[in-house]
Amino acid sequence: xxxxxxxxxxxxxxxxxxxxxxxxxxxxxxxxxxxxxxxxxxxxxxxxxxxxxxxxxxxxxxxxxxxxxxxxxxxxxxxxxxxxxxxxxxxxxxxxxxxxxxxxxxxxxxxxxxxxxxxxxxxxxxxxxxxxxxxxxxxxxxxxxxxxxxxxxxxxxxxxxxxxxxxxxxxxxxxxxxxxxxxxxxxxxxxxxxxxxxxxxxxxxxxxxxxxxxxxxxxxxxxxxxxxxxxxxxxxxxxxxxxxxxxxxxxxxxxxxxxxxxxxxxxxxxxxxxxxxxxxxxxxxxxxxxxxxxxxxxxxxxxxxxxxxxxxxxxxxxxxxxxxxxxxxxxxxxxxxxxxxxxxxxxxxxxxxxxxxxxxxxxxxxxxxxxxxxxxxxxxxxxxxxxxxxxxxxxxxxxxxxxxxxxxxxxxxxxxxxxxxxxxxxxxxxxxxxxxxxxxxxxxxxxxxxxxx
Ligand SMILES: *Cc1c(COP(=O)(O)O)cnc(C)c1O
Numbered sequence: 001x002x003x004x005x006x007x008x009x010x011x012x013x014x015x016x017x018x019x020x021x022x023x024x025x026x027x028x029x030x031x032x033x034x035x036x037x038x039x040x041x042x043x044x045x046x047x048x049x050x051x052x053x054x055x056x057x058x059x060x061x062x063x064x065x066x067x068x069x070x071x072x073x074x075x076x077x078x079x080x081x082x083x084x085x086x087x088x089x090x091x092x093x094x095x096x097x098x099x100x101x102x103x104x105x106x107x108x109x110x111x112x113x114x115x116x117x118x119x120x121x122x123x124x125x126x127x128x129x130x131x132x133x134x135x136x137x138x139x140x141x142x143x144x145x146x147x148x149x150x151x152x153x154x155x156x157x158x159x160x161x162x163x164x165x166x167x168x169x170x171x172x173x174x175x176x177x178x179x180x181x182x183x184x185x186x187x188x189x190x191x192x193x194x195x196x197x198x199x200x201x202x203x204x205x206x207x208x209x210x211x212x213x214x215x216x217x218x219x220x221x222x223x224x225x226x227x228x229x230x231x232x233x234x235x236x237x238x239x240x241x242x243x244x245x246x247x248x249x250x251x252x253x254x255x256x257x258x259x260x261x262x263x264x265x266x267x268x269x270x271x272x273x274x275x276x277x278x279x280x281x282x283x284x285x286x287x288x289x290x291x292x293x294x295x296x297x298x299x300x301x302x303x304x305x306x307x308x309x310x311x312x313x314x315x316x317x318x319x320x321x322x323x324x325x326x327x328x329x330x331x332x333x334x335x336x337x338x339x340x341x342x343x344x345x346x347x348x349x350x351x352x353x354x355x356x357x358x359x360x361x362x363x364x365x366x367x368x369x370x371x372x373x374x375x376x377x378x379x380x381x382x383x384x385x386x387x388x389x390x391x392x393x394x395x396x397x398x399x400x401x402x403x404x405x406x407x408x409x410x411x412x413x414x415x416x417x418x419x420x421x422x423x424x425x426x427x428x429x430x431x432x433x434x435x436x437x438x439x440x441x442x443x444x445x446x447x448x449x450x451x452x453x
Pocket of ligand 1: 127130159161233234263264265266290291301
């Protein structure tokens with residue numbers, strides 16, 4: 001083994017001590033130090049000391065929708081810091097948490113005559129919100145006299161988080177199932193819905209029939225259906241028609257399953273409606289939100305459910321929802337979330353998302369002409385370049401940085417969901433940088449796979 005000399009740079013010190021997401025310890029992948037973040041821009045320093053100013057095309061994994069150092073969010077954090085940063089939530093409460101719950105209930109998908117999402121559980125991350133949703137669904141079925149209903153129906157290509165139960169409803173092939181075969185529950189998976197861009201009446205009907213068959217075959221063991229509505233994110237950036245959500249609602253009602261929408265990536269305007277469920281006019285029984293909830297400042301997520309679900313569980317002899325994190329309802333995070341949702345509540349996001357979406361569609365169009373590119377699609381303020389083959393992540397990331405853009409591709413996807421404050425020039429820089437990076441790295445050596453399905 002190579003003898004390591006004393007690490008000197010920050011990046012070397014990181015490599016000696018830290019894990020990064022989905023990475024080996026001390027991987028050979030490049031790493032950049034963030035020296036500053038302001039608005040949509042990050043100032044990065046590379047291993048060799050070179051500095052780069054880049055537009056953050058990732059919104060720090062969908063979260064920093066208002067950009068960095070936003071005055072209203074900064075002020076909310078400082079105000080709460082001067083009151084108190086954290087208190088336990090068992091037996092105690094505080095105004096940031098109560099205000100946040102009220103705001104979320106007010107914003108949540110609703111339709112006349114349908115039960116409202118009116119009860120809120122504050123969780124400390126998206127994955128935990130999903131865990132709580134799954135627990136609640138099982139507790140609901142038990143309280144309703146169906147204790148055999150312990151498993152879940154999901155669709156292929158989904159992503160719901162990294163904790164065990166959440167992993168268990170992620171895509172069974174591309175998710176993390178293969179690494180933990182003995183520990184993941186035997187959930188059932190329907191096919192991925194047809195793509196929004198190419199769905200036909202026939203393909204939608206065939207899909208609905210397949211889901212229906214799976215639901216009926218497993219009905220007595222299933223507590224709930226869980227999906228990311230309209231857009232599957234980390235499972236492959238797959239957009240599908242709103243009609244599929246109405247089918248899932250019908251199937252859930254027919255068999256007595258709860259319907260859980262994981263809006264952690266799609267919530268708060270990203271797909272062009274406040275929640276992706278709003279494209280379909282469907283109200284789920286349980287909804288999870290996270291990511292953009294605090295505008296990317298602090299880790300916080302929430303699970304909302306209908307009054308009926310909450311009261312059924314509460315009136316059962318067991319009664320309590322069996323979850324309670326140490327940092328539940330963290331006041332600093334709630335205070336920033338209230339400021340973030342205040343900006344969302346002003347409604348400017350709708351025009352921003354439409355404008356950004358149009359800019360992404362126009363700016364990414366030329367990527368279609370690249371041989372290595374299989375598809376280009378946009379939905380709301382999300383733009384995706386899908387390649388035929390796996391992206392060379394290191395090379396594309398590095399090339400994009402040279403063009404002033406921060407992206408984090410995965411699998412065969414180079415994608416962006418820019419902060420809502422991005423200007424036309426920022427979007428132009430993002431789309432040009434993404435396209436140039438793909439062209440430089442994957443053209444012309446990548447042969448087109450003509451036999452691809
Ligand atoms: C990111 C994400 C999660 C997990 O959230 P964490 O905060 O990373 O635990 C769950 N579901 C969806 C749809 C996500 O995009």
